[in-house]
Amino acid sequence: MKPVIAIDGPAGAGKSAVSRRLAEALGLRYVDTGAMYRVVGVLADRQGVDFADAAALAALCERLDLRFEDRNGVLRIVANGQDLTDAIRSAAAGQLASKVSVVPVVRERLVALQRAMAAGGGVVMEGRDIGTVVLPQATVKIYLVASAVERGRRRAAELNARGDAADVDQITRDIEERDRRDQGRSHSPLRPADDAVLVDTTTETVDAVVVRVRALVAARSSSTP
Numbered sequence: 001m002k003p004v005i006a007i008d009g010p011a012g013a014g015k016s017a018v019s020r021r022l023a024e025a026l027g028l029r030y031v032d033t034g035a036m037y038r039v040v041g042v043l044a045d046r047q048g049v050d051f052a053d054a055a056a057l058a059a060l061c062e063r064l065d066l067r068f069e070d071r072n073g074v075l076r077i078v079a080n081g082q083d084l085t086d087a088i089r090s091a092a093a094g095q096l097a098s099k100v101s102v103v104p105v106v107r108e109r110l111v112a113l114q115r116a117m118a119a120g121g122g123v124v125m126e127g128r129d130i131g132t133v134v135l136p137q138a139t140v141k142i143y144l145v146a147s148a149v150e151r152g153r154r155r156a157a158e159l160n161a162r163g164d165a166a167d168v169d170q171i172t173r174d175i176e177e178r179d180r181r182d183q184g185r186s187h188s189p190l191r192p193a194d195d196a197v198l199v200d201t202t203t204e205t206v207d208a209v210v211v212r213v214r215a216l217v218a219a220r221s222s223s224t225p
Contacts, residue, residue, distance in 0.1 A: 002028065003221055004120030004137075006130035009144035010179050010190060011094060012151025014201040014209060015126040018144065020075070020209045023124040026217070028076070029118050031068065033127035034097065036110050038088035039066060039079045041096025054105050061109035091159070095150060098178045101128075102185045112189075128182055131193035136182075140220050142213055143192035146202040148176050191198070 023030035076085045131141035152172030160165040182190035
């Protein structure tokens with residue numbers, strides 16, 4: 001069976017960049033679970049759904065047709081026929097994702113979908129509870145961390161590259177608030193799995209982290225009967 005790699009960590013720790021590069025290097029499928037929560041948050045906001053209305057959020061999830069599509073080497077996220085790739089990458093979308101992710105029924109519905117995507121192996125899945133909840137039997141579990149200041153700087157650089165204004169201090173405060181919300185929620189809180197390998201990316205390049213993770217995957221795969 002092909003390996004199942006779980007990569008978790010807080011916002012801005014480098015999960016997406018590392019996971020994509022790793023999946024490409026190993027010829028595995030890449031699944032961004034954070035994008036799934038962002039999609040639900042953005043759709044709920046656009047449709048005027050009350051974030052305190054669990055039944056309405058559950059209905060939204062039931063109607064969700066979500067696909068990750070590779071278009072000329074660019075990963076696009078399409079939900080109910082709408083390309084939401086750009087919409088879900090805003091700072092506001094991140095806050096919306098954090099709000100819907102604390103609703104148990106939303107997590108239950110999306111976790112079921114994520115497990116179905118990983119069935120059969122051959123996947124690199126990133127998120128905040130992959131190693132602890134979604135795929136506890138993953139071949140390799142990685143938990144990425146980085147200082148809040150560095151994560152804020154990275155996010156601001158991404159926004160600036162897209163031509164969007166970015167206040168580094170405000171973004172850093174938002175990240176710290178999201179950390180508190182994600183770590184403090186009662187359902188699937190953000191934390192490393194007991195058997196996860198912690199990697200601090202504060203001063204590491206993406207390439208360096210990928211090299212480290214590939215070595216871990218190779219070692220774990222060779223030791224698996």
